Amino acid sequence: MRGFILGIILTLLAVFGGAYYYATTGHFDTRAVGNTPSTLERSSAMKSLDAWVEGHAPKQPNPFQPTTDNIMDGSMTYDKNCALCHGSLKDPTSQMRTKFYPPVPQLMSNTPDDPDGNLFYVVKYGIRYTAMPGWDGVLSDDDIWKTVLFVKNSNQMKDNSKQSPQNPQPMDNPKQPPK
Numbered sequence: 001m002r003g004f005i006l007g008i009i010l011t012l013l014a015v016f017g018g019a020y021y022y023a024t025t026g027h028f029d030t031r032a033v034g035n036t037p038s039t040l041e042r043s044s045a046m047k048s049l050d051a052w053v054e055g056h057a058p059k060q061p062n063p064f065q066p067t068t069d070n071i072m073d074g075s076m077t078y079d080k081n082c083a084l085c086h087g088s089l090k091d092p093t094s095q096m097r098t099k100f101y102p103p104v105p106q107l108m109s110n111t112p113d114d115p116d117g118n119l120f121y122v123v124k125y126g127i128r129y130t131a132m133p134g135w136d137g138v139l140s141d142d143d144i145w146k147t148v149l150f151v152k153n154s155n156q157m158k159d160n161s162k163q164s165p166q167n168p169q170p171m172d173n174p175k176q177p178p179k
């Protein structure tokens with residue numbers, strides 16, 4: 001029994017020691033550009049992210065109604081803080097898309113269908129081991145909810161994408177003056 005346990009310990013040491021040696025002696029490619037996560041890495045990371053977010057995100061609906069004003073507010077926050085990585089209405093595919101490991105989802109061409117509470121949680125706390133920062137303490141909760149509102153409703157604003165993003169047309173309410 002003693003020898004068996006010792007065998008297990010030695011095997012583990014060899015595996016982890018080998019991995020440590022491999023990684024710390026210049027064999028592990030640390031570049032973000034040119035590397036993409038494997039299918040296994042991708043699916044296990046996605047599953048753990050989904051499971052954690054599902055268990056921790058607020059279950060409430062978005063406290064802000066999708067009014068033109070709220071969506072406009074969200075679009076300002078988005079353009080200033082998120083468009084560089086996630087693409088804008090004007091440039092739905094960001095140049096930075098493939099410059100991170102893992103690559104960045106382009107939110108203007110692929111509207112996420114997760115509940116608003118899940119998106120709120122991801123934006124507030126970020127995603128570990130990725131380029132997605134958490135905005136807790138940088139953006140207020142209200143601003144995060146409105147940004148999520150904009151992301152969810154950005155499809156409807158695409159017709160206005162020729163406008164400057166700072167001054168998009170109101171969606172369906174011509175009474176509302178642009179900001």
Ligand code: HEC
Nearest residue numbers: 081082085102103104105112119123127130131132133147
């Ligand atoms: C420096 C680049 C960067 C910035 C800036 C950034 N993000 Fe992200 N974001 C990412 C990356 C990378 C991912 C994907 C992480 C992954 O693969 O799990 C991501 C993921 C997300 C997701 C999850 C998408 C999905 O389909 O589940 C949302 C929502 C999101 N970001 C919103 C935002 C918002 C809103 C902002 C601005 C307040 C923002 N991000 C700023 C890089 C960025």
